Amino acid sequence: MLRRTLALAALAVPAIAPHALAQSNAVPGLDILMYDMTDLAFMGRRGPAFPNGESGFMVGHSWCNTGTVNLPWASEVNGVMVDQFPRISFLLARESNGRMVQISGRSFCKYSPTAFNFSTGPCLPCNVTGGSFFFVGCSDTYGSGINSSQYALGPSEELNPWLGTWNVAGSYFDRGDPALAGAAGVDSVRSLTFSQVQAFDSVKNRIVVRDGEIQAGATYYAQVQAVVQGEPAIERDNNISNRQVGISGSGGTWTTNTIGSSQNGSVLTRWSGATFDRNNNGTGDGSFLVAVKTSGPTAGMYHYEYAIHNIDNHRGGASFRIPVAPGAIVANAGFRDLDTDPLNDWTFSQVGNEVVFTAVGTNALDWNTIYNCWFDCSIAPGAGSMTIDQARPGTGALSVAVASRVPSGLAFANKFSVGGSCGNCTSTYYELFTSANPFDLNGTSTTATLQNGSYTVSRSTVAFVPVAGQNLGLGLSGQTTVTLPFALPYPGGSTTQLQVVSSGYVSPGTPNLVQLLPSALQLMQGQPRWAAFWTLMNPSATSANNVWFDANAQRAILTWNAVPLLGTTGNNTFQIQFFPNGTVHTVFQNIANSTFARMTGWTTGGNFADPGSRDLSATTTPFTLCPNPFDGLALDASANPVLGTTLQWQISGIPGATGWAALLRSLTRATPPIDLTSVGMPGCFAHVVDPVATFVLAPGASVSLPESLPSSTNLIGLNLVGQAVAFNPPLNALGLVVSNATVLSLGL
Secondary structure, three states: OOOOOOOOOOOOOOOOOHHHHOOOOOOOOOOOEEEEEEEEEEEEEOOOOOOOOOEEEEEEEEEOOOOOEEEEOOOOOOEEEEEHHHHHHEEEEEEOOOEEEEEOOOOOOEOOOOOOOEOOOOOOOOOOOOOOOOOOOOEEEEHHHHHHHHHHHHHHHEEOOOOOOOOOOOOOHHHOOOOOOHHHHOOOOOOOOOHHHHOOOOOOOOOOEHHHHOOOEEEEEEEEEOOOOOOOOHHHHHHHEEEEEEEEOOEEEEEEEEEEEEEOOOOHOOOOOOOEEEEEEEOOEEEEEEEEEEEEEEOEEEEEEEEEEEEOOOOOEEEEEEEEOOOOEEEEEEEEEOOOOHHHOOOOEOOOEEEEOOOOOHHHHHEOOOEEEEEEOOOEEEEOOOOOEEEEOOOOOEEEEEEEEOOOOOOOEEEEEOOOOOOOOOOOOEEEEEOOOOOOOOOOOEEEEEEEOEEEEEEHHHHHOOOOOEOOOOOOOOOOEEEEEEEEEEEOOOEEEEEEEEEOEEEEEEOOOOOOOOOOOHHHHHEEEEEEEEOOOOOOOOOOEEEEEOOOOEEEEEEEEEEEOOOOOEEEEEEEEOOOOEEEEEEEEOOOOOOOOOEEEOOOOOOOOOOOOOOHHHHOOOEEOOOOOEOOOOOEEOOOOOOOOOOEEEEEEOOOOOOEEEEEOOOOOEEEEEOHHHHHOOOOOOEEEEOOEEEEEEEOOEEEEEEEOOOOHHHHOOOOOOOEEEEOHHHHHOOEEEEEEEEEOOOO
């Protein structure tokens, strides 16, 4: 009990500043989106006979400027190379036998000399003004043919991926290939020429893959990554695009194709059955992504497979340290890098309560590279982190910790929802008829009676009024406005005008878009409307088969008179009658058979929850709608409750005119929940016992409250239960409604 008391005292709701991740040269508003990995091409082969040679590949990409500032783009000024343009890196990976590995070497990057600024892509509009820039909203697309130009391919190791910078003087392009000696190799004037490049083979500097890495039955993925000088780290989640690709053939001659669509993120996010997380070295250096896949136990041992992707960390990784529980048995450890040299494979050791893989020589895990390690352990997967020690000196900490599944024996942070909200009500009713659900309201009527701001809906026996008045002359997709001789009240307002649509629905005041066929989504997301008989009708503007308006001080009637459906011969006759007291009758005289979807009903719109189709023919007693629709309070947390972090409690769905709302927090969950019907809250249940309350006066539709979690491991496994409550008198007798409960299970 003392532990729980102290824990609740420590769990406060102060706001703290988020951890800043901007690097030293960050440019606010700069955001480049890599939105497509377009194609993969086989460029050629070299070396000994298959399977002892290697092949060259290249991929294409599309990217655009989705930020708010233009990206400077110039490769030369007055004949001297400058570092004012982005680069693109490439990678190929293979998933087979439960493992995801990089099969390409650390390929050269595309040093892209020119921005084309196309008016295509998802970032539009393209705002071209003047100068050498990648302009906001514009895109560039480089197919594999353009990207394969060896004249523009330079070493990835010359780039600082965290800052996006490049030292021009003495670079590969400055020296040429073969390299020039003396001052010509360090003068920042390009020495790599087209004649030099023409002497290259078809594989050099491209995406290089050894013959043995292409295996039958495997799944392959290609990846492209933008390296942009000054792009803030917080904007880099969309810098990588990956896509499944096909590689087939024999004897070293390969046929390639793309499969499915591209998605953003490291290729490791495609690893089936794996979990992954990412972290960077604060503001000092870039990030690593760690993916892990666990299995077992088999003969008492669990298998751990890790793949570590250096996304943009300049200093590189020199060791992987993985915590293990005391007394753990570890066996069958293994490691994979990009080459076939066993002399530089990382070494394995178990040091105290850690499994450690350590780099040999200069074989660090550098950016745009994936290394793998694995082992068996007697301890089941638990919460923890892989620690990656930096390989070289520089800014930032000596290591980067990335959350992962490890054999720690510690509980994971977790959150889950319990129960539901109460007081929910809808202002919508409808019945949707499909070809499998024939219209069964022929010769009947439905009445909506306005009382206390809401409709009570019932089946009725209202007489059809003979057609009279004005022919509105509507055609297919037609809409017109009619003026009423009285003010018509309806749930949520009053109007003297109706918007009449040929496809069988009427809107008060603000018109809905003209929509030929009905759907629940369109109904719920739109403006208020009466759907008399919403379907694909085609009135003729030159005949009596149209929509008629007949009105006087006592009533107004809209009649669809023998209106045919599009492309059919059957006619439909129905009307909707409006009265000054707000009563609305919908009368069906004759409805033809149809395979089109049809709908009748009413909604206030507003994007509230869909109540579902109601069988009106089976409705024998009146039902009352809600004057103010309410989807219920909802409580969630912005993240899993990891000790040492701050998350947000998120209360949403708060109805308008709510006087106050509160977050109730407790270390004790009510099991079973407490039924609150007896206190005037029917359908409501309490899930917290002796809670601490945090009040918010006059809240908006949603509220966020921070929860700072101590870093003490003594709190692992502790449950913190939250539930929201709001005061809104119309919703029930007591005027209080509650949300679902969210349980936070604290962990690592």
